[in-house]
Amino acid sequence: MASPSFSRLVRFVPKSGSSKVLIGEPDPACVDIGLALRQGKDVCVFVWSGSSVLNPGVKTETREIIQRVLSPVSMNEIGTIRCIGLNYVQHAREVKLELPTVPTIFLKPNTALGDPWPAPTILPAITQRDDTGDYEAELAVIIGKECKNVTEGDAMDYVLGYTACNDVSSRSSQFAQSQWCFSKGFDGSCPLGPALVSxxxxxxxxxLRIRGYKNKFVMQDSPLDDLIFSVPTIVSFLSQSTTLQPGTVIITGTPAGVGVSRTPQVTIREDDEFAVEILPHIGTLYNVFQNEK
Known part of the structure; x- marks a missing residue:
């Protein structure tokens, strides 16, 4: 498990060599990495000696400038992404559903993992056909050590940290089935980042407070105390008779304000920008959409 001494880690390609992938801590530590990069600013990082946020090693005196920021965890580290549906009180009310009594779980494959901007977020061809792309701003939890049958009281001992996520959705595909793994699991449908926060x-x-911006307009805005099931409850529930490996990603649900619930409905199309801002500490995940060809 990673050293507890880091505050925020980023996985990135440096300007000094595009073939390298490094782990580092931003300098200053409080910088909103996603926002700064989107504004064209240089983000300086103290390089850590390890090659993964799961084993970052130790902080060095070497400094690099980010050329391209990556998801904090890689595709081969996350296994299957665990997802919680219908987990905000106000979101349940806007879609006119009863509050669940147990967490609603669906899965995304590791191929759903996506990097933050400047990597494009791909809008699937199946979603383009009927213009049903949607956004979902979410808090993501990263598990730091093997976790099975843990209690709610002990659950936070197994959490490594947090980052931002966009649970990109295809609503026609989703509503055509009772199970969501297909419609929520398209390639790149889980962009994550930019920083892992201890x-x-x-x-x-x-x-924390989470906001979702479509082309700079606020679409979602909620405190995380509106969660129906808390982070410890979710981690404990998912661990029952199931081993959660280090690197497991858990996305915790989206607040009210999704496009499908608006009148008129709001959809995601090519060249749209969506930003997930989680404050304090986590910062902003930017995604710019590109049509699958």
Whole structure:
């Protein structure tokens, strides 16, 4: 498991050599990496000696400038992405559904993982056919050590940290089936990042606030205390008779304001920008959409 001494880690390609993938801590530590990069600013990073946020090694004195930011965890580290549906009170109300009594779970394959901008977020051809692409701003939890049959009281011992996620959705495909794994699992439908924030920096994730911006207009805005099932509850539930490996990603649900619930409906199309902002500490995940050809 990673050293508890980091506050925020980023996985990135440096300007000094495009073939390298490095792990580092931004300098200053409080910078909103996604916002700064989107504004064309240089983001400086102290390089760590390891090659993964799961084993970052130690902080060095070497400094690099980010050329391209990547998802904090790689495709071969995450296994299957666990997803929680219908997990905000106000979101349940906007879609006119009863509050669930147990978490609603669906899965995304590791091929759904996507990098933040400047990597394009691909809008699947199946979604383009009937213009049903949608956004879902979410908090993502990264598991740091093997986790099975843990209690809610012990669950946070297994959390490595947090990042931002966009659960990109195809609504026609989703509503055509009772199971969501197909419609939620298209390639690149789970962009993640940009920074992994230590749980020590965020001891109580319910005090965070999440916002989703489509082309700079606020579409979602909610405190995380609107969650129906808290982070410890989710981790404990998912671990029952199931081993969660280090690197497991859990996305925790989206607040009210999704496009499908608006009148008129709002959809995601090519060249749209969607930003997931989680404050304090986590910062902003930017995605710019490109049609699958």
């Amino acid at each position: 749980k020590e920096l965020i001891p109580d994730p319910s005090k």
